[in-house]
Amino acid sequence: MEGMILVHVLVFLVALIWYIFIRRNRTNTAKLPPGSLGWPYIGETLQLYSQDPNVFFANKQKRYGEIFKTHILGCPSIMLASPEAARFVLVNQAHLFKPTYPKSKENLIGPLALFFHEGEYHARLRKLVQGSLSLDNLRGLVPDIEAIAVSALNSWADDGHIVNTFHEMKKLSFEVGILAIFGHLETSQKEQLKRNYSIVDKGYNSFPTKLPGTPFKNAFMARRRLQKILSELISERKEKRSTEKDLLGCLLNSKDEKGEILSEDQIADNIIGVLFAAQDTTASAMTWILKYLHDHPKLLETVKGEQKQIHQLNDDANLQLTWAQTRNMPITHKVILESLRMASIISFTFREAVTDVEYKGYRIPKGWKVMPLFRNIHHNPEFFHNPQEFDPSRFEVAPKPNTFMPFGSGVHACPGNELAKLEMLIMVHHLVTKYRWEVVGSKSGIQYGPFPVPMHGLPAKFLKESTQEKGAILCGAFL
Numbered sequence: 001m002e003g004m005i006l007v008h009v010l011v012f013l014v015a016l017i018w019y020i021f022i023r024r025n026r027t028n029t030a031k032l033p034p035g036s037l038g039w040p041y042i043g044e045t046l047q048l049y050s051q052d053p054n055v056f057f058a059n060k061q062k063r064y065g066e067i068f069k070t071h072i073l074g075c076p077s078i079m080l081a082s083p084e085a086a087r088f089v090l091v092n093q094a095h096l097f098k099p100t101y102p103k104s105k106e107n108l109i110g111p112l113a114l115f116f117h118e119g120e121y122h123a124r125l126r127k128l129v130q131g132s133l134s135l136d137n138l139r140g141l142v143p144d145i146e147a148i149a150v151s152a153l154n155s156w157a158d159d160g161h162i163v164n165t166f167h168e169m170k171k172l173s174f175e176v177g178i179l180a181i182f183g184h185l186e187t188s189q190k191e192q193l194k195r196n197y198s199i200v201d202k203g204y205n206s207f208p209t210k211l212p213g214t215p216f217k218n219a220f221m222a223r224r225r226l227q228k229i230l231s232e233l234i235s236e237r238k239e240k241r242s243t244e245k246d247l248l249g250c251l252l253n254s255k256d257e258k259g260e261i262l263s264e265d266q267i268a269d270n271i272i273g274v275l276f277a278a279q280d281t282t283a284s285a286m287t288w289i290l291k292y293l294h295d296h297p298k299l300l301e302t303v304k305g306e307q308k309q310i311h312q313l314n315d316d317a318n319l320q321l322t323w324a325q326t327r328n329m330p331i332t333h334k335v336i337l338e339s340l341r342m343a344s345i346i347s348f349t350f351r352e353a354v355t356d357v358e359y360k361g362y363r364i365p366k367g368w369k370v371m372p373l374f375r376n377i378h379h380n381p382e383f384f385h386n387p388q389e390f391d392p393s394r395f396e397v398a399p400k401p402n403t404f405m406p407f408g409s410g411v412h413a414c415p416g417n418e419l420a421k422l423e424m425l426i427m428v429h430h431l432v433t434k435y436r437w438e439v440v441g442s443k444s445g446i447q448y449g450p451f452p453v454p455m456h457g458l459p460a461k462f463l464k465e466s467t468q469e470k471g472a473i474l475c476g477a478f479l
């Protein structure tokens with residue numbers, strides 16, 4: 001009897017070892033994707049930064065196909081330019097890949113911000129951020145966002161000066177970010193946040209060194225001051241014992257299943273994280289919308305006509321229903337979607353393989369970076385006919401699944417996308433119904449900072465349309 005058991009155990013062990021061996025061998029024999037790794041350590045980083053990064057990726061795709069390897073920023077990487085591959089990494093097999101950012105950037109924003117995390121902690125924070133940006137909450141923010149947009153537009157036109165559109169849009173989206181996070185703040189508190197945040201922002205893409213006087217060191221010091229300011233705002237809110245539904249309120253009132261509340265560091269890092277995720281992205285998108293409308297005067301007239309018909313910006317038709325891709329979607333919404341496709345503000349994202357992964361016969365080794373290339377997908381003629389042409393009418397038909405991902409996809413997809421679209425819609429509404437604008441200087445070219453922005457931030461002059469017309473439009477918009 002004992003002998004039989006031993007034989008069974010042996011057979012089982014041999015089968016197990018054989019299975020593990022076959023599996024490992026199968027993964028190991030799979031080949032790496034085509035491509036080149038360039039020079040030792042620096043890889044192809046210089047090629048990437050000595051030209052438009054989109055040209056770098058597009059040329060690679062032309063040469064090697066939709067999956068290729070390269071070596072950039074000190075890391076061996078695999079680029080994925082097909083919708084299926086992006087879905088594989090971001091949605092279907094997301095657990096095999098983790099988010100990855102340079103440590104210096106992680107420390108500047110705050111290592112406890114949700115986008116550096118996975119699993120339970122990430123899910124908890126994500127639910128809170130999403131909750132604070134629910135459509136119900138957004139509907140309540142419409143009048144305040146309108147006030148921010150109107151005041152910004154007035155100041156650009158009052159000046160009569162040439163303004164740097166991107167810089168001004170950054171101020172606008174910062175104000176909206178502050179509103180979504182804190183509700184109404186005192187001007188002095190807002191100014192303190194603005195001053196220090198802009199120093200962090202300036203240092204974010206600089207060389208990470210702690211040498212005094214460098215942008216990175218300045219950013220590091222400003223981040224410390226921000227922590228103190230946030231700590232004061234948190235204490236103030238706790239004292240009030242109010243149950244606000246803004247992000248700070250949601251973070252402060254959260255308890256996990258064990259009844260644990262979030263720490264002050266967790267709250268502060270996530271507030272800075274959301275501000276960071278919200279500002280340049282939305283500002284860049286709005287700058288592109290202005291450029292595209294300016295470059296297409298006939299389309300601008302149609303958008304103008306449509307916006308003059310709108311009576312209330314915060315009814316459901318504007319906020320929600322019309323964002324679905326339908327033939328009846330307002331042209332303004334199509335313009336926003338087409339601008340997001342054309343500009344592809346987040347051109348790609350980074351993940352890191354947590355184990356050896358096999359995809360379509362190719363090996364993705366553990367520790368390698370994996371980059372779904374949103375822009376390449378958005379500019380592939382197979383999915384978007386004549387992709388270099390700005391044509392909002394293409395959104396009369398829904399894009400094929402996984403081919404349109406301006407806000408990413410899967411567990412880390414953008415929780416701020418509705419706020420971003422609302423902000424763009426409100427800005428466009430007030431801009432086209434009350435102002436004219438002229439782009440000054442060079443009208444072409446892209447600048448990366450790191451998000452793509454029209455050259456020199458799109459210098460422009462804004463002019464208020466005649467008072468009589470303005471009165472009529474205001475009645476139309478608000479009554």
Ligand code: HEM
Nearest residue numbers: 115277278281282285346349406407408412414415416420
């Ligand atoms: C046009 C504007 C925006 C664009 C194009 C954009 C795009 C994106 C994309 C592509 C991602 C996914 C990144 C990845 O998978 O690695 C993302 C994540 C994120 N976005 Fe946005 N975003 C915009 C505006 C906003 C706004 C207004 C907010 C907040 C108010 C926001 C908050 C976030 C956060 C917190 C994440 C991380 C989510 C997570 O890791 O679970 N974004 N965004």
